[in-house]
Amino acid sequence: MELTPEDWSAVRLTLELSTVVTVLLLIIGTPIAWWLARTRSRLRGVIGAVVSLPIVLPPTVLGFYLLVLMGPQGAVGRFTEALGIGRLPFTFTGLVVASIIYSLPFVVQPIQNAFMAMGERPLEVAATLRASPLATFFTVALPLARPGFITAAILGFAHTVGEFGVVLMIGGNIPDKTRVISMQIYNHVEAMEYGQAHGLAACLLAFSFIVLLGLYAVGGRNALGGSR
Amino acid sequence: MNDATGIQLQCRLPLADFTLEVDLHLPGRGVTALFGPSGSGKTSLLRCVAGLARPAGRVEINGECWQDDARRVFLPTHLRPLGYVFQEASLFAHLSVRANLEFGLKRIPAAERKVGWEAAVELLGISHLLDRGTAALSGGERQRVAIARALLTSPQLLLMDEPLAALDSRRKQEILPYLERLHDELATPILYVSHSPDEVARLADHMVLLEQGRVVASGPTAELLARLDLPLALDEDAAVLVDTQVVGHDEDYQLTRLGFPGGVIKVTRKALDVGKRARLKIQARDVSIALTGENRSSIVNRLPARIVGFGDAAHPAQCLVRLDAGGTPLLARITRLSKDQLELREGLPVVAQIKSVALLA
Numbered sequence: 001m002e003l004t005p006e007d008w009s010a011v012r013l014t015l016e017l018s019t020v021v022t023v024l025l026l027i028i029g030t031p032i033a034w035w036l037a038r039t040r041s042r043l044r045g046v047i048g049a050v051v052s053l054p055i056v057l058p059p060t061v062l063g064f065y066l067l068v069l070m071g072p073q074g075a076v077g078r079f080t081e082a083l084g085i086g087r088l089p090f091t092f093t094g095l096v097v098a099s100i101i102y103s104l105p106f107v108v109q110p111i112q113n114a115f116m117a118m119g120e121r122p123l124e125v126a127a128t129l130r131a132s133p134l135a136t137f138f139t140v141a142l143p144l145a146r147p148g149f150i151t152a153a154i155l156g157f158a159h160t161v162g163e164f165g166v167v168l169m170i171g172g173n174i175p176d177k178t179r180v181i182s183m184q185i186y187n188h189v190e191a192m193e194y195g196q197a198h199g200l201a202a203c204l205l206a207f208s209f210i211v212l213l214g215l216y217a218v219g220g221r222n223a224l225g226g227s228r
Numbered sequence: 229m230n231d232a233t234g235i236q237l238q239c240r241l242p243l244a245d246f247t248l249e250v251d252l253h254l255p256g257r258g259v260t261a262l263f264g265p266s267g268s269g270k271t272s273l274l275r276c277v278a279g280l281a282r283p284a285g286r287v288e289i290n291g292e293c294w295q296d297d298a299r300r301v302f303l304p305t306h307l308r309p310l311g312y313v314f315q316e317a318s319l320f321a322h323l324s325v326r327a328n329l330e331f332g333l334k335r336i337p338a339a340e341r342k343v344g345w346e347a348a349v350e351l352l353g354i355s356h357l358l359d360r361g362t363a364a365l366s367g368g369e370r371q372r373v374a375i376a377r378a379l380l381t382s383p384q385l386l387l388m389d390e391p392l393a394a395l396d397s398r399r400k401q402e403i404l405p406y407l408e409r410l411h412d413e414l415a416t417p418i419l420y421v422s423h424s425p426d427e428v429a430r431l432a433d434h435m436v437l438l439e440q441g442r443v444v445a446s447g448p449t450a451e452l453l454a455r456l457d458l459p460l461a462l463d464e465d466a467a468v469l470v471d472t473q474v475v476g477h478d479e480d481y482q483l484t485r486l487g488f489p490g491g492v493i494k495v496t497r498k499a500l501d502v503g504k505r506a507r508l509k510i511q512a513r514d515v516s517i518a519l520t521g522e523n524r525s526s527i528v529n530r531l532p533a534r535i536v537g538f539g540d541a542a543h544p545a546q547c548l549v550r551l552d553a554g555g556t557p558l559l560a561r562i563t564r565l566s567k568d569q570l571e572l573r574e575g576l577p578v579v580a581q582i583k584s585v586a587l588l589a
Binding site: 121122124125126127128129130131132133135136139140143144146 | 279331
């Protein structure tokens with residue numbers, strides 16, 4: 001079966017969304033992971049729990065609250081309108097914001113594990129070799145945590161590709177704007193076009209398998225940031 | 229602040245089992261050993277000097293203030309001109325040997341580089357390792373790279389935390405000569421943490437004895453080793469150091485004569501020039517005592533000495549006798565039985581018979 005132009009549009013949109021989200025997640029997630037890995041603050045537990053919340057929360061719950069927050073009555077919605085950005089729900093930007101929150105733990109945890117596994121010693125050594133904390137972070141901590149970053153990027157990307165509930169709540173089903181692959185599959189099934197649904201679903205299945213295969217090749221048994 | 233030279237450490241830092249509390253004034257040059265049993269606070273003290281731990285107090289190195297609570301001064305580690313060699317060589321795994329060496333060097337302004345690349349690489353014998361990764365190195369090689377890396381920052385103080393502890397005795401023997409060269413060729417003062425009396429005897433000019441976070445004694449190594457009231461005397465390997473000078477060679481018998489104020493000690497022929505300094509280690513168990521008079525034996529080194537004191541040894545059958553040979557202290561470990569049979573007492577002139585000596589450097 002051939003993929004229709006609508007299907008291709010959904011694929012393109014999904015890849016675009018996942019790429020943007022992954023890049024932003026690495027930028028946002030790294031300082032959070034660094035802080036969680038090294039702080040002795042009492043807030044560590046609370047912040048860690050908040051970041052991990054999306055792992056256990058049903059995506060629809062998360063999506064619902066984001067919808068409320070970003071809506072015209074919500075705090076974030078009023079803020080974005082005041083900034084002149086307009087409202088986020090049912091836009092690509094809204095999807096990006098929601099996806100970042102939804103996939104955050106999948107990026108933060110592998111990086112955090114890598115920072116923790118590295119221990120204090122390389123950082124102390126760098127300090128005795130006159131490297132400032134900032135230089136130490138970029139020339140020692142980041143390179144040593146590379147496997148964690150690769151795992152984080154792959155997981156963040158794959159998790160964004162596969163999301164459905166959050167998109168449904170926050171993005172709706174607008175062609176070329178928010179209609180991603182998982183929505184398109186849902187549309188096909190609703191319309192009883194099982195063949196078309198099959199094509200896209202098989203693509204996602206193959207994609208997921210290849211991602212996991214790659215992950216295990218890169219990181220061995222600790223690839224998914226599991227307990228050491 | 230009347231004395232601008234030397235290393236002044238006033239540190240107070242609560243640790244898990246006890247509080248580290250020291251007030252030390254150490255020489256600003258040469259090797260100072262921080263000596264004591266495991267868990268006596270040696271490493272913690274070193275970390276305080278480096279700023280890796282934050283004690284209450286003051287740290288001043290040859291007139292430069294690194295920490296002074298009274299003036300609210302605390303330099304972070306990366307602003308302290310020090311070199312630190314950790315117990316296990318902590319080379320950066322993501323960098324080659326060369327890049328490891330350059331890591332510190334490139335952060336030192338050219339005008340402040342006192343230790344050149346060639347000098348450091350040659351001193352530690354690592355030129356053939358430069359382009360390797362760190363994973364391929366042996367334990368001894370890693371430690372030598374780590375030492376060179378620290379030296380290349382041209383530190384004003386070199387801190388070494390049991391750099392040989394993680395190595396087997398063959399690797400130790402491989403590195404010790406390099407450490408001795410550091411001592412001889414660099415003006416940089418070194419604080420050297422160790423729990424090995426042998427290493428301390430070989431390397432240290434000055435030593436600090438730590439126990440439970442407190443300073444039991446601090447002074448010149450030779451002086452401390454010869455003291456009867458310190459736990460060092462109870463050690464199986466209790467020994468004294470004697471600084472000597474080569475006075476001549478006996479080609480017939482293939483012996484080298486080493487002179488010191490207490491007399492001359494003959495050792496098997498060494499390739500040393502006359503006038504060269506040589507430090508000997510003489511173990512208490514290798515020294516016996518004879519009363520003055522003709523007492524023929526095969527022992528070559530027989531020195532006139534005077535008994536200055538007695539102390540306990542580890543085994544109740546034995547005791548330590550401190551002798552004075554022309555101002556140089558010697559220790560002899562003998563049985564208490566001999567002591568009574570020979571009627572040894574303080575002030576008695578005797579002959580110290582030295583069965584063997586070890587040439588250190």
